[in-house]
Amino acid sequence: MNPTYLDTGNLQISVTAGENPAPIPEARVRVTDPDNGQVLQEAVTDGSGQTPFLELPAPPIELSVAEGEADRRPYAVYNVTISAPGRETLHIGGVEVLPTGRSIQRAALNPARTGGFNVRNLQLSPHALWGEPSSREPEAEVKPLPDPGGLVVLPEPVIPEYVVVHDGRPEDRSAPNYWVRFKDYIKNVACSEIYSTWKTEAIKANVLAILSFTLNRVYTEWYRGKGYDFTITSSTAFDQSYSHGRTIFQEIGVVVDDLFTTYVTKEGISQPLFTQYCDGRRVQCGGLSQWGSQALGEQGWDAVSILRKYYGAEVYLKGAEKVEGVPLSYGGQVLSQGSEGEDVRTAQMQLNRIAGSYPAIPVVPADGIYGPGTQEAVTAFQRIFHLPQTGSVDFATWYEISNVFVAVTKMA
Numbered sequence: 190m191n192p193t194y195l196d197t198g199n200l201q202i203s204v205t206a207g208e209n210p211a212p213i214p215e216a217r218v219r220v221t222d223p224d225n226g227q228v229l230q231e232a233v234t235d236g237s238g239q240t241p242f243l244e245l246p247a248p249p250i251e252l253s254v255a256e257g258e259a260d261r262r263p264y265a266v267y268n269v270t271i272s273a274p275g276r277e278t279l280h281i282g283g284v285e286v287l288p289t290g291r292s293i294q295r296a297a298l299n300p301a302r303t304g305g306f307n308v309r310n311l312q313l314s315p316h317a318l319w320g321e322p323s324s325r326e327p328e329a330e331v332k333p334l335p336d337p338g339g340l341v342v343l344p345e346p347v348i349p350e351y352v353v354v355h356d357g358r359p360e361d362r363s364a365p366n367y368w369v370r371f372k373d374y375i376k377n378v379a380c381s382e383i384y385s386t387w388k389t390e391a392i393k394a395n396v397l398a399i400l401s402f403t404l405n406r407v408y409t410e411w412y413r414g415k416g417y418d419f420t421i422t423s424s425t426a427f428d429q430s431y432s433h434g435r436t437i438f439q440e441i442g443v444v445v446d447d448l449f450t451t452y453v454t455k456e457g458i459s460q461p462l463f464t465q466y467c468d469g470r471r472v473q474c475g476g477l478s479q480w481g482s483q484a485l486g487e488q489g490w491d492a493v494s495i496l497r498k499y500y501g502a503e504v505y506l507k508g509a510e511k512v513e514g515v516p517l518s519y520g521g522q523v524l525s526q527g528s529e530g531e532d533v534r535t536a537q538m539q540l541n542r543i544a545g546s547y548p549a550i551p552v553v554p555a556d557g558i559y560g561p562g563t564q565e566a567v568t569a570f571q572r573i574f575h576l577p578q579t580g581s582v583d584f585a586t587w588y589e590i591s592n593v594f595v596a597v598t599k600m601a
Contacts, residue, residue: 194246196288204238207299209600212238216273247288253386256480271296283313290385291439314432322471323425332409350514355419381430385438388486394495401453404461446585450509515591524582528559539594546597
């Protein structure tokens with residue numbers, strides 16, 4: 190093991206079927222050192238398809254929070270092997286673990302093929318702050334809208350159910366397109382672009398910049414207006430860093446869950462601001478400096494103040510009112526013990542459907558009354574899907590229940 194790994198982090202493997210999001214229990218997981226093959230941890234997935242969080246060595250936390258230390262890789266990388274009866278074996282290289290944090294690595298296992306070679310290798314790209322720096326050309330903060338004769342221009346930004354990510358440069362026809370759920374895309378980009386060890390307000394500022402960047406591409410139909418069949422690319426020469434299948438940092442995921450309908454804008458424009466950003470160390474730009482935002486977070490700045498430093502004092506935050514792909518939008522009131530009504534009944538019905546695939550969630554009467562049983566079911570759901578375990582249905586929990594409900598319903 191690397192002798193400079195003086196701290197520890199935690200890694201959980203979440204295993205699902207490749208053909209649908211059903212969890213795979215009793216999958217065998219092995220974590221090894223990529224330098225010498227030493228087995229560091231072994232585990233078996235539970236009924237929700239998850240291992241416990243496994244403690245692993247990681248570099249000192251100072252390397253990931255201070256720009257002056259950025260010349261050394263601030264995270265550990267591990268190889269993970271996952272196998273299950275009747276499934277292919279998956280080898281994942283480059284799984285990232287930051288000190289003090291929680292990393293979540295999803296693994297989708299395809300059915301084994303009769304007489305075929307049932308081993309698949311996935312090598313994850315290095316983190317953007319450590320790998321090749323971005324080379325984006327400057328673009329206008331406010332874009333011309335597409336010709337209304339061709340594409341439909343919405344009066345207000347809408348949160349799409351999916352974004353179509355072109356995994357390469359726009360003109361590369363050999364690169365695959367991935368349909369990625371909007372929140373999952375934002376989590377992937379944020380975990381590719383910044384570190385979870387940063388101050389929470391710096392993480393929020395960066396997530397809001399990523400959200401606005403993405404929603405500007407969506408709202409202006411930037412690539413579809415040029416004749417392409419995708420929403421955005423993974424090339425940092427044009428867009429944001431996206432690594433298909435990458436490790437997700439729970440601390441960043443929680444921020445995305447809370448903010449995913451929010452974007453940066455200015456008075457007098459209908460579109461999300463095109464919030465350009467760069468690392469601020471190897472590359473300079475006219476927008477947010479990632480390392481600069483972390484330094485401001487260390488000084489106690491809040492997310493909005495950080496954004497206004499880089500994009501102007503007149504910017505403000507706005508929330509999209511429509512979220513596509515969910516049966517019912519959040520009603521605005523936190524549901525907890527003592528709550529009653531149709532929103533409670535909706536959450537109960539959706540949780541009961543989810544419990545058919547995730548048996549750790551107890552089934553409760555769908556009576557519209559939020560009692561101890563409903564609180565227990567919500568807490569179990571929050572634990573499985575990496576939300577704060579409050580036992581209450583807030584904005585983030587409501588939309589995650591809705592997303593998982595839609596996914597398991599499609600499995601039927």
